[in-house]
Amino acid sequence: MEDMWSSTRVAVNRRSFVKNGLSAAGLATAGLLTTSEIVSADDGPDDRSGRLTRGDAAMLRFAAAAEILETDFWVQYNELAGVQDDEVPGGSGNPAYAAVLEAFDDDMAQYIHDNTDDEFTHQNFLNAYLESKGAEPVNLEPFRTLKGSSASGSSGKPRLTNLMELTLDTSWYTRYRSARHNPDLDPQFTFPQAVPTLAVGKHTAIPRTDADTTNANFLQAIANTAAFHFATIEQGGSSLYPAMAQRANSVEVLRILISIGPTETMHFQTWSDLAGDATPVTAVDPKTGVSVTFPDLNSAPFGGPLFQTNLIMPEPCPFLSRKLPRCSVIRPTETRGIAMNVVNFLTAMGLFIGQPPAFFRLMIQLAQEADAARRSS
Numbered sequence: 001m002e003d004m005w006s007s008t009r010v011a012v013n014r015r016s017f018v019k020n021g022l023s024a025a026g027l028a029t030a031g032l033l034t035t036s037e038i039v040s041a042d043d044g045p046d047d048r049s050g051r052l053t054r055g056d057a058a059m060l061r062f063a064a065a066a067e068i069l070e071t072d073f074w075v076q077y078n079e080l081a082g083v084q085d086d087e088v089p090g091g092s093g094n095p096a097y098a099a100v101l102e103a104f105d106d107d108m109a110q111y112i113h114d115n116t117d118d119e120f121t122h123q124n125f126l127n128a129y130l131e132s133k134g135a136e137p138v139n140l141e142p143f144r145t146l147k148g149s150s151a152s153g154s155s156g157k158p159r160l161t162n163l164m165e166l167t168l169d170t171s172w173y174t175r176y177r178s179a180r181h182n183p184d185l186d187p188q189f190t191f192p193q194a195v196p197t198l199a200v201g202k203h204t205a206i207p208r209t210d211a212d213t214t215n216a217n218f219l220q221a222i223a224n225t226a227a228f229h230f231a232t233i234e235q236g237g238s239s240l241y242p243a244m245a246q247r248a249n250s251v252e253v254l255r256i257l258i259s260i261g262p263t264e265t266m267h268f269q270t271w272s273d274l275a276g277d278a279t280p281v282t283a284v285d286p287k288t289g290v291s292v293t294f295p296d297l298n299s300a301p302f303g304g305p306l307f308q309t310n311l312i313m314p315e316p317c318p319f320l321s322r323k324l325p326r327c328s329v330i331r332p333t334e335t336r337g338i339a340m341n342v343v344n345f346l347t348a349m350g351l352f353i354g355q356p357p358a359f360f361r362l363m364i365q366l367a368q369e370a371d372a373a374r375r376s377s
Contacts, residue, residue: 050133055373056253057135059244062339062370063260064126064138065363066240070233071123072144072160073351074116077226080153080206082112088120094153096213097206100223104274111274115230115267122260129256138366143359151207162353163229165202169349170194170228172235174306175331176272182317183332192306194275194297195228201290202350205229208287221283224294228278231271236345237264238330243338247373265330269312276309339370 052060078084079091081098101108127137146159173194175181181189193199205226207213212222241261248254282293297307305311316326343363346352352359 052130052133052135052253053249053373053376054369055375056248056250057130057133058366058369058373059247059339060126060130060253060256061136061138062342062366063240063244063257064123064130065140065366066237066342067119067123067126068138068140069161069346069351070237071116071119073163073233074112074119076148076154076159076161076163076206077112077230078116079155080149080151081109081226082116083109085113088113088116090155090157091153094151094207094213096219097151097153097223100219101226103279104223104227104277108274111270115234118263118267122263125260126256140362143355143362146354149206149208151210151212160355161351163206163226163351164204164208165350165353166198166205166225166229167200167202167348167350168195168198168225168228168232169345170198170232172232173272173275176235176314177306177308177311179305179315179317179326182319182329184334185318185322194302194307195224195292195294197292198225198228201292202288202353203290203292204285211286215283215286217281217283218286220279220281221285221292221294224278224281225292227271227275231268231275232349234264234268234271236342237261238268239332240264240338240342242330242333243335244370244373246333246335247375249376273312276312337371339367340364343367 075088075090078088080094081101082088082093084091084093098109101112105111130137140160144158144160146162148154148156148159149164150156170193171191175183175191178191181191183189183191203225204212204222207219207222213219238261241257241264245254245257245261248257276297278294280294280296282291284291295302297303297309305315314328314330316328317331318324319327319329319331347360352363
């Protein structure tokens, strides 16, 4: 088949695909783009002309999409429990929910605000940089159709992400405290969950309505779910950027990836520390009947090095080879399939419940392009 990237007609469709998610879904459905055709061998660095290689552009587009989604759910948190100002406008705050989160830390509202503001800057910078290089930015607005919280403080505007049916993998908590295992070297090892019941059923991290704020135990469970979700998300960004950076051709693209990535890690460390302050509680969701238990992580049967709440620095672990000394590192940073792993991770979390098949086809397409990127020798 003729290289589709050489066709002007398809190039026009390609621009529509990224700028208009619905067009992308149509192309994928029609079978016009296959994995091998989405990204052929990279053109190699083109710093002299200022153009991006296909692979570099694909990775930045995937990062932009991830940041747009991240911004969307952080806005939801900020509307209910953060600081609303000119930087992050929108909601008016939910006093009951905000008060429970503030018990984690007096600066919780400011932290939520600043994390939200950071994600706005990431999405805006990445899209602007793509456009400055003549590459297509990412627009997910056609999929902003989900209903969010109707509790007091929410703006009520349509969302891209769903924070009310989450299933959370909290194994990051023990992964970063493990001295023996690194998922890059032990991909089949199962790290224990910090909150096993969050990995079962669907849990809300925000009050769905004001009725969710009337039961103190359940409201505490909602706030605890949010606290663990904060860190669950940010640890993903901590791995995504260094994993993609290993494939960058342009020194400038490399600089972007290794400059944004550490801010995600700064977020992660903040939230991983605060998650350990979650009040032990058992609550049943009055709407779904799903039960959740947040344990005292410092007491039996938890406790010890894998659960101790003040062990927030990454424990040195095997890195690259078990023949080398242990090293404190971000984990994982394996680059193969990183973008698709992120899509699978976010999907399994329930963050996209309610999105149509076209949305998933678009995200898979963006991930395939990013994962097909290759660094030129």
